Amino acid sequence: MNRNVFLAAILIFSFVFLSNVWASPAEIESVLKIQSIVLYPDSAMIKKEAGIAVKKGKNIIRISGLTVNLTDESVQVNIKEKAAVRISDVRVEKTYLQRTIQDKIHKLQSRLESINELINTNSNEISAINSSTEFLKKTVPFPQNQKVTQAEVEGHAKFIEKSLSVNYERVAKLENKIKKLHEEKRALENELKNLSSSKDESKTIVINLLSNADKEINLGLSYIVAKAGWSPQYDVRADSATGKIDIACFASITQSTGEDWKNANIEISTARPSYGPPPELSTWYVDIYKPRPVVYKYKKAIEDADFMMSKEKASEAALEQRFEEPKIKAEATSFSFIIPGKVNIPSDNQPHRILIASSSKEAKLDYYAVPKISRYAYLRAGLKSPLPFPILSGQMSIFLDDRFVNTTFVDKQILPDDDMSLSLGIDEGIKIEKKLIKKFTEYSGVFSKDTQIGYEYAIDIISAKDKEIGINISDNFPVSRNEQIRIALESPKKEEAKIADDGIISWDLRLKPNEKKNLKIKFRVEHPKDLRITGLE
DSSP, rough: EEEHHHHHHHHHOOOOHHHHTTTOOOEEOOOOEEEEEOOOOEEEEEEEEEEEEEEEEEEEEEEEEEOTBBBEEEEEESOOOTTTTEEEEEEEEEEEOOHHHHHHHHHHHHHHHHHHHHHHHHHHHHHHHHHHHHHHHHHOOOTTTOOOOOHHHHHHHHHHHHHHHHHHHHHHHHHHHHHHHHHHHHHHHHHHHHHHHTTEEEEEEEEEESSSEEEEEEEEEEEEESSEEEEEEEEHHHHHHHOEEEEEEEEEEEESSOOOOOEEEEEOOOOOOOOOOOOOOOOOOOOOOOOOOOOOOOOOOOOOOOOOGGGGOOOHHHSSSSSSSEEEEEEESOOEEEOSOOOOEEEESEEEEEEEEEEEEEEEEEEEEETTTTTTEEOOOOEEEOOOSBBEEEEEEEEEETTTEEEEEOOOBBBBTOEEEEEEEEEETEEEEEEEEEEEEEEEEESSEEEEEOOOOOOOEEEEOOOOOOEEEEEEEEOOTTOOOOEEEEOOOOSSSETTTTTEEEEEEEEEEOEEEEEEEEEEEETTTTOOSSSSS
């Protein structure tokens, strides 16, 4: 009897337990907050967290309103309470944007309409002021036959001057307002375009999990998104008096993922995540050419995301003075920069600059010139790369003595302590001129005449600097590609300049204040008379 009661109790307990386990799952809608972002050159990993109350048994957690640019294969879900909760399935569904996004679109459109009204109002006011100005200019205050004293004329002149001055000032202020309104209008149009281009689509992550009790769990979620990235930008500031070079490296961040990054920790990485296998070589075949019939194909053009960098639209985070620079973390195949503090990056497809590193180095300043191509002398700084990580390809703005020189592009990777050369612009205090002194043709030989063409050039260098300078002058003479064409360099000699096999001549000179130097290049080209050659001046 006791055994039967015991068995019955077990059956009842099992039935109740299984009923609880396999009952209808609890549906949970959750919104996760961005905790951190790892930004790559062409994508970003978003990491989110939230505390979620789950029920005993089956639970279905829906995280909706996510960007359509989410990469499905990259989704990862982490739960700290692994012993109490088990994830049975994670999937990504395509859904529609939440009402909040639609409301944001309506707000942007409303703001855009009000900006257009303000632009029209200010433009009309400028037209009215201009009409008033023209009226003042043409108005004659005194009748033709009326006698006018000098004081009255001077008083009227002062009145006109004051009135015009007030009008011009008002027009300038209104034009400045209109300029700022147009800038805001372009930003709103870009943001509206990014929101509208998603066609009201979004993604929802659905998580199925089984819990052994009612409890609060800590849910972590991470995924990769497209339409986000960063590129390096460099500001170089040179001091001509001390030879000191300051290099600041910035990350120019753009993102149009459809989600604003608010109050988030950001780590900038040089890594490039990849989801495919590494490439493999296939067999390299060589065969007789067989022409194939031409097939014309027409492909629809795909518009890429616009990641143009513009310093004029720098974010507040870029303008903020940071006393603590990012921490640099060296990884197996890349570098990461951990940005101190929280960062806000809106989804506006506009560049937002953040300082990631800066350093200084003493440089050797000298001049170089190529008079055959340009009559100017260029100031050059030679130094070792001062940054503790590789300088990657990117835009570089150069300033000399707090004056903007130019913007160039770093087209190759420069490792730490590698030699690098920076062009700091033209110096008008050095005059260089190359001119042809003599060109003559001679014929030699009795039976088969050869032609000899002689060239003589002069290069004049004059320094108007108040101190001694070093300058490198480069020029060249022709190099033959045919044994019938013979070229003889007569000047300069090897002890006077560096002469390379490719015909490049290089002089390293020291010029004292107001010193003038003259360089000569003299060479002969000899070839058979009937041979037609190319490449000579």
